[in-house]
Amino acid sequence: MKTKILVTGGTGFIGSHTVVELQNAGFEVIAIDNLWNSNIEVLDGIEKISGIRPIFEKLDCNDKAGLEALFTKHSGIKGIIHFAASKAVGESVQNPLLYYRNNLVSLINLLDLMPKFGVEGIVFSSSCTVYGQPDELPVTENAPIKVAMSPYGNTKQICEEIIQDTVHSGVDYKSIILRYFNPIGSHPSVEIGELPNGVPQNLIPFVTQTAMGIREKLSVYGDDYNTHDGSCIRDYINVVDLAKAHVIAVNRLVEGKSKANVETFNLGTGVGLSVLDIIRTFEKVTGEKLNYQIVGRREGDIEKVWANPDYANNELGWTAKETVEDTLLSAWKWQLKLREKGIM
Numbered sequence: 001m002k003t004k005i006l007v008t009g010g011t012g013f014i015g016s017h018t019v020v021e022l023q024n025a026g027f028e029v030i031a032i033d034n035l036w037n038s039n040i041e042v043l044d045g046i047e048k049i050s051g052i053r054p055i056f057e058k059l060d061c062n063d064k065a066g067l068e069a070l071f072t073k074h075s076g077i078k079g080i081i082h083f084a085a086s087k088a089v090g091e092s093v094q095n096p097l098l099y100y101r102n103n104l105v106s107l108i109n110l111l112d113l114m115p116k117f118g119v120e121g122i123v124f125s126s127s128c129t130v131y132g133q134p135d136e137l138p139v140t141e142n143a144p145i146k147v148a149m150s151p152y153g154n155t156k157q158i159c160e161e162i163i164q165d166t167v168h169s170g171v172d173y174k175s176i177i178l179r180y181f182n183p184i185g186s187h188p189s190v191e192i193g194e195l196p197n198g199v200p201q202n203l204i205p206f207v208t209q210t211a212m213g214i215r216e217k218l219s220v221y222g223d224d225y226n227t228h229d230g231s232c233i234r235d236y237i238n239v240v241d242l243a244k245a246h247v248i249a250v251n252r253l254v255e256g257k258s259k260a261n262v263e264t265f266n267l268g269t270g271v272g273l274s275v276l277d278i279i280r281t282f283e284k285v286t287g288e289k290l291n292y293q294i295v296g297r298r299e300g301d302i303e304k305v306w307a308n309p310d311y312a313n314n315e316l317g318w319t320a321k322e323t324v325e326d327t328l329l330s331a332w333k334w335q336l337k338l339r340e341k342g343i344m
Ligand code: UD1
Pocket: 087, 089, 127, 128, 129, 153, 182, 201, 202, 203, 204, 206, 218, 219, 220, 221, 222, 232, 233, 234, 275, 298, 300, 301, 302
């Protein structure tokens, strides 16, 4: 019998890629999503790639009774991968209670229900945002947590603490916290990818939409940072590589191979690239010319951050493999596909 895994936020960007990898690895997936920030058609893409349509229910993790009914209906769920969360930094500043409610209550509901239904582990989506501007680079998991720059960032920190406190209180389940750097790209089949709502806040969707002519110009937020070309540096990780790490993590939990009740891993490539590096590479691999302009700094931006992924590499046996060239090309092919389908 296949091991059952619940994926919350299963039609989202990282969630959908993870559902594919879980199904490819032989897991049975139950995916849920409230569809606020994703689309039911994503299931068609998942099915085209993996040949399997995951069980799906439209459900909000804040609906505890609904979750309880889900666990009862799909009995035997062994592990959870919890992606579902609100993630727009600016929106979180405008509407902090929405973020605290969505991101904290959904996690609390899941943790609360896990013992009753015998769920053995939960993988939690965290972010390198918890490190703020690290004192040392590349940043390791032992780097101090800095005061959050936004309510969104604060929810990630608080969720990590909620998991630590709950697991240490002696419950029967374990957890793996994954701190993502900057996930980008799309599945090589171009059946699934990133589909932001409205004007993109993140760099890559803005780059592809500018190249497509949907946005007139890309603003580069600052060229006066202390970096090789003055623009900010991030660690851009391919979304399929990232998805594969989740399969390893949840398998580690359900097979009882964790070395601690809560383990935390950085998921990055270990390479930092500037905004201008990304623009140049995108232009090179796609042959498209990007209309961009240097503007002032974006409030709250971190100057530079990239991962030390050694712990994940050694302990999980996982390494980010895709090149940034192939990853940017996949993002561009996805944009072309959206145009072909008349979506964007
Ligand atoms: C942001 C959040 C981070 C969150 C992540 C979720 C901030 C400060 N951080 O990460 O907490 O986990 O999104 O997706 O908001 N850039 C431009 N022009 C643009 C857009 C971005 O120059 O139009 C630059 C940014 O200044 C940054 C880089 O591109 O240097 C990456 O930006 P983005 O994709 O928004 O990610 P982060 O800021 O790293």
